[in-house]
Amino acid sequence: MKQQLHVAFVTIGQTPRSDIVPEMLSEIELGFDRDRLVVSEYGVLDGLEGAALDAMRAGEGEEIFATRLRDGTEIAISVERTEARLNELLHALDGKVDLIVMLCTGTRTEPLARTLVIEAQSVVDKTVEALAASCRRLGVIVPLAGQVGDFSAHHAFDGETVVVSASPYSQGDFEAAASQLADCDLIVMHCMGYDSAMHERVKAKAGKPVLLSRRVVAGVARQLI
Structure with a gap:
């Protein structure tokens, strides 16, 4: 057995x-x-x-x-x-x-x-850190607008980091978030609540590589x- x-x-x-x-x-x-x-x-x-x-x-x-x-x-x-x-x-x-x-x-x-x-935080952040070294601009999506300002206090990546919000729990506008990050080299969906369908919405709108934390x-x- x-x-x-x-x-x-x-x-x-x-x-x-x-x-x-x-x-x-x-x-x-x-x-x-x-x-x-x-x-x-x-x-x-x-x-x-x-x-x-x-x-x-x-x-x-x-x-x-x-x-x-x-x-x-x-x-x-x-x-x-x-x-x-x-x-x-x-x-x-x-x-x-x-x-x-x-x-x-x-x-x-x-x-x-x-x-x-x-x-999860260490696994995701170390992965992003390795990829961000080659990024001119990194995009990050977090659930709440109130978390946007706090993000940089706990996560430090190379290059410019742009943080926007879209909630996985209350009908977040992922197309709007993706539009704000369309000129980034890599986008990170930095919450385990984001699922594969949300990932596809962001990827389709932004047209850039998108990293899904749960994956x-x-x-x-x-x-x-």
Whole structure:
């Protein structure tokens, strides 16, 4: 009997992430026996509602994450409070699963002692860093307008970087975002919530190479199974 690998997908929102995990698994498992993986999902906001959920929302002046609740609703949450709960969750999973796949490209996480973590931000940013060295102008799409100004504080790439917003959770205008980035050499969709259909819309409008974060992360996960 083949040894199974327990993979945990961790989101800063609520599970299940039916908008992300199935598409990623279709790429991760391509050509492999589907029984090879045991898959579970964990969310920072799981089990929270009412006042407890409201306490996670970003206040005025706070850095924000955009994520999705179980019913598909977009929510803007505090980076500081989210990362604190996220690290508690990751340490609780340490040693209980074989591989953790992060579903956010903006988090700062603490290293674990017993479990491999595919830290999406590092994987995506290092890939972009390698490509950006040959770019005159790099375009980046993030979910919320409030994240545009904060992006450069946490991500440093060579050359000029132009950041625009389009939400994957609330009917973002991807054609408008792509038009603003049409003179860039490379466009990065810097959120795991962006899917292949959104990727195609941006690519068709801008006519430039477009990097989809979830595909980059799925490619790394595939190598580990």
